[in-house]
Structures are given as structure tokens and as C-alpha cells.
Amino acid sequence: MSLVQSQTAAATVPFKITDPERIPARRYYDDEFYKLECERLWPHIWQMACRLEQIPNLGDWVEYTLLDRSVIVVRTKDGVKAFHNACRHRGVPLVKSGDHGNCQAQGFICPFHGWRFNSSGENTFVYGRHLFSERQLEKADLALKPCRVEVWGGCAFINFDDNAPSFRECIGPVADRLEAHGMSKLRSEWWYATVLPANWKTAMEAFMEGYHVMRTHPQLQKAAPALYNMMYGQDTGGIGQPINPNLTVRENIQAQFEHLKLLSQGMAGMVHAKEVEIASHLLDVELPNDPASAVQMWFGIVQDQVAKQLQARGEPVPDLNAVAVSDPVHAVEFLFPHYFLLPFFSSMSSYRIRPLGPESCLFEIWSLTHAVPGQEPKVPMTPTMLPYDSKEFPPIPQQDYSNIPLQQKGVHAGGFDFMRLSQDKEGLISNYQRIIDGYLSGVAPAKLAKATQLLGGNFDGKVLELGL
Ligand code: FES
Numbered sequence: 001m002s003l004v005q006s007q008t009a010a011a012t013v014p015f016k017i018t019d020p021e022r023i024p025a026r027r028y029y030d031d032e033f034y035k036l037e038c039e040r041l042w043p044h045i046w047q048m049a050c051r052l053e054q055i056p057n058l059g060d061w062v063e064y065t066l067l068d069r070s071v072i073v074v075r076t077k078d079g080v081k082a083f084h085n086a087c088r089h090r091g092v093p094l095v096k097s098g099d100h101g102n103c104q105a106q107g108f109i110c111p112f113h114g115w116r117f118n119s120s121g122e123n124t125f126v127y128g129r130h131l132f133s134e135r136q137l138e139k140a141d142l143a144l145k146p147c148r149v150e151v152w153g154g155c156a157f158i159n160f161d162d163n164a165p166s167f168r169e170c171i172g173p174v175a176d177r178l179e180a181h182g183m184s185k186l187r188s189e190w191w192y193a194t195v196l197p198a199n200w201k202t203a204m205e206a207f208m209e210g211y212h213v214m215r216t217h218p219q220l221q222k223a224a225p226a227l228y229n230m231m232y233g234q235d236t237g238g239i240g241q242p243i244n245p246n247l248t249v250r251e252n253i254q255a256q257f258e259h260l261k262l263l264s265q266g267m268a269g270m271v272h273a274k275e276v277e278i279a280s281h282l283l284d285v286e287l288p289n290d291p292a293s294a295v296q297m298w299f300g301i302v303q304d305q306v307a308k309q310l311q312a313r314g315e316p317v318p319d320l321n322a323v324a325v326s327d328p329v330h331a332v333e334f335l336f337p338h339y340f341l342l343p344f345f346s347s348m349s350s351y352r353i354r355p356l357g358p359e360s361c362l363f364e365i366w367s368l369t370h371a372v373p374g375q376e377p378k379v380p381m382t383p384t385m386l387p388y389d390s391k392e393f394p395p396i397p398q399q400d401y402s403n404i405p406l407q408q409k410g411v412h413a414g415g416f417d418f419m420r421l422s423q424d425k426e427g428l429i430s431n432y433q434r435i436i437d438g439y440l441s442g443v444a445p446a447k448l449a450k451a452t453q454l455l456g457g458n459f460d461g462k463v464l465e466l467g468l
């Protein structure tokens, strides 16, 4: 796109952000804005299409849908491939939305006239070939249309744009940092999904700061008030340290342990139960008298023991204390635009969000952990679908889901013109939204990739200069 075109396009973006601390409310429900996202954002970005343990064998495939586009991700002898899910005859999808299977024996068979395609996308059968003129059956032209796919972090990522910068170029160094934490060796233990009556950005942004913990997850704040007040508050003696100076060393350690337990139960993972169990045997270790140093040292000991004991069981866990120094990661790591991870010790939670309409999105959560090779958990092939207010969700997602639909209603209120962000703690929301504006305005892809790289590690972060 030429500069002139790009400036013209920029002028057409409605509700563009002009003050980085204020996000116009209409961006969360306006039809025209949503339509622009569908046209200018989603077809050009890397999307998490599936977990690789869903397709371990040759011919295994899963379908992935985003808006009106569908792809088949398949394990072939040449690695993981993706194809647009449309028969080359008259366009009928070869597989159903959300489905999975194995195409090794029979290939993909079109349900309309029975044309077939193998795992490499080649056409292997046309019923009544003689009925078609020769030029209509040219081999290369009959093959399924490939879609870009890259494998990282135990997942396949697809991009509908053949000219977009590579996945690595867009994600940046956070990819290596997460990989150092054993990302690609994690396995899913469970997978939940729900439809939230909220714009996809409303849903994403509920996870971009920990500032909401005090009110949304009060049990966490109550267990370790000094930890949260250190980050967001100013009313305790614990300012600057995640400890309460009025408590003894042991009481402080106990508080940290209770907090870990609440995180673990609250997420049914993330801090895995096996890690809490290891920590529970370390409450009496020798520690310095100063509570701040004691808490720090205790976390180091727990991290060390989690790594050593899980390694001893045969789990491919990295040296957690070493990677915490060499490749530090944040409590939440976002991969623009719709996938994020919550790493903790050796396990993680992971989230994916897809728009279904201006005020509706599909929200998925996986619990990931390491496993002894040969003893991996049974792979969840489809998510357990629940209503968003289901009590079957772990407690912390329940709490998050209780606010998101309310907020979506709230942004429609008369006189509510913009989200008012903290420039120090809610900056990621602004950074995300301004990159979206970059896509909608037609900013050059290389520039967008550079800006996107800045998002890595910006959880609870500052409003950044993105160079857009
Ligand atoms: S549309 Fe697929 S065989 Fe006709």
C-alpha cells in the first residue's frame, strides 16, 4: 500500500485512539469497527489453530474456524500442513467445523460429489473425470489451497496472509523465553470453552492487568495482601515487598503457600497440584530471619525442588531457577492477537479467544503441564463447552467471567465515551488497541510486526511508544 493510500485508509478508521490512555467505547460494539477488524486484522495475523498433541500421527487433522474462514491442519510426512477447507470442485467444506479425524486411509472426501484429496492436499479422485475438460483437471490446480502454518510452543499457528511477516518476526523474543520454560513439551490436561456475550477485546483485556485481583479475586488479595498492595496499593506496611512485616517469617511463608494453593485450586492448574504438594513439604526449611529475604529464598527453594523432583519422576521440566534468570517470563504473556499464557513454576494455563460477532466471542482455556513420556494425560480433542456462568468452571475463571459480560453492557451506557486506563498498569490494553489501529489503518506489515514484538512481557505494563 502506498503512503497516500495508507493515509486515506487511516482517515477511514472510526473511533481511532487519539489519547493512548483513553480507549473509545464504540470500539467494543460498533458494527463498522468490527467489520474493519474482520477485513483488515484477522486475515493478516498469526492465530493459534490447534495443539500439536491433537495431531500426533500421520494423517491426523483438526479443523479451525475464524469468522467465515476455515482451515484443516494436518500432520503429514513433511510436517504439519494447513489447507483451506474448500473442495476445489465447487467449494464445499471437506470437513465440518470443530471436527477432527485421520485422513491416512481415505483422504478427505467431499460430501457433495465425492472428490478426494490426500494429506498433502493432492487430488486423488474425481468421479467421472471424462465429464470435465482437461484444463479443469490440471493436477496442481486441483490441489487443496495451502494456508501458511508455523509450529511453535506445542501449537500450530496459521496465517491467511501469504505476505505477512513470519510468526517469529511478529512474536519476537518472548517466543524464545517461553520455549526455555519448556513450552513445546507441555501437554493439555483439560480444555474448557464458553461463549461470552462480549466483544473479543473486552474478554482479552480482562487478563491484561492484575489490578482487578483486589475486587474480582478477593480471596487471592486476602491470602497475600502485601503481594498485591506492593503492586497496586499503598495502604500497608508491605509497600515495596511482597511480605507483611508484622508477621513472622513462618507466618509470611504460610501466607505465600496459602496463596499458591488458592491459585492452584482457583485455576485447576497453572500452579499444578503436584507442585503445591512439593511446596507443602518445604514449609519448615531453614530461612533467613528477615521476612523479605526469607520469602524470596523460599520461592527459590520451591522452584528448585519442583524442577528436581519432577525431573526425577521423568518429566521434561527445565531448571526453573536457571530459566527464571536467563529467560524471565511474566505472570501473563500475550501472543497478539488472541492467545496468551499464564506460566507458573513448570505448568501453565493458556487462553484463546475468537470473535463470533461484535459482542460475542468464543473463549477457551487449556491447563498445560509436563508429563512423564508415555504417561501423558488423555488428549482432550474437543473442549468441554459450558455456559459462561457455569459453576463447573474453576473458581478464578468463574470470577473473571462474572465481570466480562457486565462490562460489555456497561460500555453502552449513555455518556460512557471511553475506557480510562492507568498509564502504568493498564498500558498493555492501550498498546494492543493501538496495534489494532495500525492494522485497520494499513500500516506496513514489517512496522506492525516490530510494534507487536514490544507486547511480549508487557503484562501489567506501561503505555508504550509503538512507533506506528
Ligand atoms: S463440491 Fe466437492 S466434489 Fe463437488
Ligand SMILES: [Fe+2]
Residues within 6 Å of the ligand: 206, 207, 212, 216, 217, 396, 400
Ligand atoms: Fe482475573
